[in-house]
Amino acid sequence: TQLLEQSPQFLSIQEGENLTVYCNSSSVFSSLQWYRQEPGEGPVLLVTVVTGGEVKKLKRLTFQFGDARKDSSLHITAAQPGDTGLYLCAEGNQAGTALIFGKGTTLSVSS
Template identity: 90%
Template structure:
């Protein structure tokens, strides 16, 4: 069974600080996705990374896929209260199987 470990589990920071959250596995994934879930809502896809070493930017969010396609990181620059939420990574196998989700990092940005 493929597993994705996310760290840290919880993160509480002040507005304006930078942060990085991690998603690690011992398995190789064909692609990796990051979702954000706000309170009372379902997760929403932020980005998909496909190529080993790939870096994608979404405004103040930077996503990186590890060279070996086993891990990924999400870096947020100058965090805002609107970044508050649960960040989930999800890995896609090469076969026709459902996504594997990590347990998430719950981020709280305090104004």
């Protein structure tokens, strides 16, 4: 069974703090996508990582793809209340027909 594990499940921090969330797979990723979901809305793609060791930056967000392509992390620098939401990682299923998602990390940033 293909599994995507995300940690931590919940994270509550103060504005200005840094944080890292993780996504791990039981198998090697072909590629990995990170999404953010705000309350009452559908998820929105943040980034896709493809190459082992890859690092991508999106403003204060830094995404890393493990060298062995079995893990990924999302680091947020100086978190802001607008970063509040559910962060999901996703990969293609074994049949290559759809994306499967981890259970997500719920982030709450208070001012």
